[in-house]
Amino acid sequence: MKILIIGSGPVGAAFARVLWEGNQSSRILMVDAGPSLGSRAGLNLKNLSSAAERSAAQIRSQGPARWPYPSLSIHERAATKPGQFGRLARPGTHLVTLDEEELAASGMPAAAMSTNVGGMGAHWTCACPRPGAGERISFIPGSEMDAAFDEAERLLSVSSEVFPATPEGEAIQNALAGVFNARLPAARKIRRMPLACRVEGEERIWSGPDTILGPLAAEAGASERFELRSETICRRLMTRNDRATGALLEHFPTHEKYETEADIIVVAADSLRTPQLLWASGIRPRALGHYLNDHMWTFAAVSLYPELVSSRGASAYRSADNTIGIFQVPFDASSHPFHGQVMHMDVSPLSMDDGSAPEARHVVGTGWSGTKELRYEDCVCFSDSRMDFMGMPAMGIQYQFTAADRASIEAAARDQAEATVALGTPVFGERPILVPCGTSLHYQGSIRMGERDDGDSVCDSRSRVWGFGNLFVGGNGVIPTATACNPTLTSVALAIRSAHHILGFF
Ligand SMILES: Cc1cc2nc3c(=O)[nH]c(=O)nc-3n(C[C@H](O)[C@H](O)[C@H](O)COP(=O)(O)OP(=O)(O)OC[C@H]3O[C@@H](n4cnc5c(N)ncnc54)[C@H](O)[C@@H]3O)c2cc1C
Numbered sequence: 467m468k469i470l471i472i473g474s475g476p477v478g479a480a481f482a483r484v485l486w487e488g489n490q491s492s493r494i495l496m497v498d499a500g501p502s503l504g505s506r507a508g509l510n511l512k513n514l515s516s517a518a519e520r521s522a523a524q525i526r527s528q529g530p531a532r533w534p535y536p537s538l539s540i541h542e543r544a545a546t547k548p549g550q551f552g553r554l555a556r557p558g559t560h561l562v563t564l565d566e567e568e569l570a571a572s573g574m575p576a577a578a579m580s581t582n583v584g585g586m587g588a589h590w591t592c593a594c595p596r597p598g599a600g601e602r603i604s605f606i607p608g609s610e611m612d613a614a615f616d617e618a619e620r621l622l623s624v625s626s627e628v629f630p631a632t633p634e635g636e637a638i639q640n641a642l643a644g645v646f647n648a649r650l651p652a653a654r655k656i657r658r659m660p661l662a663c664r665v666e667g668e669e670r671i672w673s674g675p676d677t678i679l680g681p682l683a684a685e686a687g688a689s690e691r692f693e694l695r696s697e698t699i700c701r702r703l704m705t706r707n708d709r710a711t712g713a714l715l716e717h718f719p720t721h722e723k724y725e726t727e728a729d730i731i732v733v734a735a736d737s738l739r740t741p742q743l744l745w746a747s748g749i750r751p752r753a754l755g756h757y758l759n760d761h762m763w764t765f766a767a768v769s770l771y772p773e774l775v776s777s778r779g780a781s782a783y784r785s786a787d788n789t790i791g792i793f794q795v796p797f798d799a800s801s802h803p804f805h806g807q808v809m810h811m812d813v814s815p816l817s818m819d820d821g822s823a824p825e826a827r828h829v830v831g832t833g834w835s836g837t838k839e840l841r842y843e844d845c846v847c848f849s850d851s852r853m854d855f856m857g858m859p860a861m862g863i864q865y866q867f868t869a870a871d872r873a874s875i876e877a878a879a880r881d882q883a884e885a886t887v888a889l890g891t892p893v894f895g896e897r898p899i900l901v902p903c904g905t906s907l908h909y910q911g912s913i914r915m916g917e918r919d920d921g922d923s924v925c926d927s928r929s930r931v932w933g934f935g936n937l938f939v940g941g942n943g944v945i946p947t948a949t950a951c952n953p954t955l956t957s958v959a960l961a962i963r964s965a966h967h968i969l970g971f972f
Contacts, residue, residue: 467492467972470713470728472700472743474498474508475585477940478734479675480621480958482682484965485730486692489972494692495726497715499699499735499856500582501526507683507694508584508675510592511558524558527582527589530855531560546575546902554902558582558589562738562861563854573865574760576904577846579736581856583696586736586907587675587954592662593792593807594624594955598654600799601837601949605917606927606963614959621678622662622958628670629658635791637774638808638830641888642795649801659792659807660955678958699856703731703747703937710937730936730968734961737909737943738846738861741924744913744931744939745848746859751932752921756845757911758863759838761805761950762871763901764879766832767893768886795834795885797950804878805950806885807833829893834882835906836874837948842922846912865903875900908953913943915960929964936971938964 469485471478474496485492503509503523514520525532535557546553555561559578561569569575580586596615603611618624629635635658643656650656662673676683682692697718704712704725712727733740741755795806809831838844844865852860867875879898886892916923919932929944931937940961942953949956 467730468728469494469730469732469968470726471496471732471734472713473585473734473736473740473941474583474675474694475580475734475736475941476587476622476675476678476954477957477961478585478732479508479587479678480618480961481732481734481938481940481965482692483621483678483680484962485968486682488965488969490691491972492691495728496692496694497698497700498583498585498694498696499718500529500580500585500696502583502696503527503588506676507679508587509683510584510590510672510674510676511588512592512672513674521557523582524589527558527560527580528555529560529579529581530564531555554578554905556589556907559586559907562863568862572863574863574904576902577738577760577863577909578904578907579738583694584675590674590954592672593952594619594622594660594662595794595796595805595951596660597947597949597951597956598797598799599651600803601797601947601951603915603927603945603947610963611959614963615955617962618955618959619660621962622955623664623673623677624660624662624955625664626658626660628661628663628665629791632790634770634775635793637770638791638889639793641774642793642808642885645884645888646795646802650796651798651801654796654798657794657796659794659809661792699858700733700735700743701746701858703733703743703749705747705749705934705937708933708935710934730938730971732938732940734940737912737941739858740939740941740943741846741912742848742858742861744924749931749934749937751924753842753914753916753924755847755912756842757840757914757922757946758844758846758865758909759840759911759948760865760904761835761906761908762838762867762875762878762903763906764834764875764882764898765901766882766886766898767829768832768890769829769893770890774890802881803874803950804834804836804881805952806882808885808889809833830889832882832885832889832898834878834898835950836878837950838874839868839870840911840948841868844911867903908942910942910945910949910953913939913941914946915944916946928967929960930967938968940964
């Protein structure tokens with residue numbers, strides 16, 4: 467059985483690992499449009515000790531934007547004006563286009579992607595909360611999803627014990643518990659954030675797709691049944707009736723184009739480029755690219771009350787990566803419809819550098835998100851005449867907040883302010899800052915799954931594209947519900963579930 471996987475991020479890696487382990491006759495070819503960043507495929511760059519090496523690898527991941535980005539404070543980023551969108555991408559990612567007018571008009575000016583082996587999974591922060599009631603997919607039985615989450619957590623090496631217990635951490639957790647625990651369900655109280663990371667001795671090893679790939683990530687490939695081709699783009703899928711029969715690939719450095727056949731094809735090329743490839747292949751279900759949604763994040767920095775910290779006698783703690791821990795304020799649709807993350811600066815997606823010394827002031831960053839109203843109109847669409855930097859159909863995004871979204875953002879900011887009052891004094895003013903749309907990098911819905919082929923979804927609950935027997939999609943784009951929590955654990959779990967289904971074909 468010949469399997470082609472397009473995209474080497476966490477989701478492509480999960481498909482590969484399960485299919486490779488699950489059947490000895492499977493032969494897997496994985497391709498990624500981006501360059502390899504090192505000897506282990508999909509290494510999380512947070513594990514590189516050399517800042518220069520990390521920066522070089524980030525720049526190699528930035529597609530057409532091969533330059534170092536300026537280091538900006540959260541205020542400077544939030545104050546970005548039309549014409550300054552070069553300030554919105556985070557290291558290791560690149561915006562969907564360098565055309566700033568187009569970005570300004572899209573409604574999602576910070577929409578971005580990573581083009582490298584490992585995808586965004588080489589750059590991510592590794593927060594892996596399980597979704598709560600209301601975020602979970604109603605048409606997948608809870609027990610099945612829980613089993614998939616268990617396996618995803620194992621593959622991603624998820625743990626809540628990544629940071630040592632510290633007095634500061636305990637103080638933060640207790641202060642948050644005092645505000646939120648009474649309204650949270652019994653199984654979802656304030657907790658340490660589950661992180662895809664393992665501790666070896668004194669060292670934290672952050673998970674990337676390499677962790678998921680396991681033996682397949684080793685240099686030169688550990689198995690003759692698995693091959694990863696970097697800088698190799700899939701330009702088009704070939705189809706016959708209800709089958710995907712193969713793909714047209716191109717090796718960027720040599721411009722060599724060739725066709726490859728496959729029995730099973732999985733497209734896990736992120737939430738914006740999976741629909742792009744389907745579009746380029748003439749597979750254009752009504753929902754393709756639609757129902758796009760992103761987490762609407764408000765951020766605040768809080769200087770911890772001195773008594774909160776000093777009463778516990780701790781100020782000497784200092785971690786090598788400047789992080790004391792990450793805490794989760796869990797989502798629950800009926801009692802707490804927001805996901806909250808409380809963290810030290812270095813793990814925040816936006817730099818908090820305001821010129822002060824955060825560790826001296828015990829500053830924590832808080833990020834809150836409610837759920838976006840899902841609308842067909844919010845979409846990524848593709849041009850039949852214009853091309854992007856990879857020579858694929860150019861993207862256009864149309865994205866807007868509704869009145870309900872604005873109300874959700876206000877409510878999230880009020881909820882977040884309660885955390886601020888419990889923890890300390892705000893650093894940047896009383897109001898949390900709403901970051902530009904797209905900043906969360908959690909784009910969902912664009913290849914959403916559904917219960918039936920009624921035009922409102924792209925694939926079934928096993929991620930099989932409607933109308934095809936052997937074509938599967940994966941990534942945050944398959945998530946059909948409005949969520950507030952970080953999506954990668956869910957996407958990996960859905961990929962695992964889909965891969966087990968595929969194993970039934972052997
Ligand atoms: C700085 C940062 C922090 C983040 N923090 C978190 C977090 O804490 N928690 C969380 O849940 N998520 C987080 N994310 C998001 C997370 O990284 C993504 O959800 C995850 O990587 C998605 O996995 P994926 O495999 O679907 O896609 P990606 O990881 O984006 O991989 C897609 C791959 O497909 C390749 N590709 C695209 N088109 C083609 C083509 N036509 N042919 C061949 N290859 C193609 C790309 O080069 C890319 O390598 C973060 C992301 C970033 C950048």
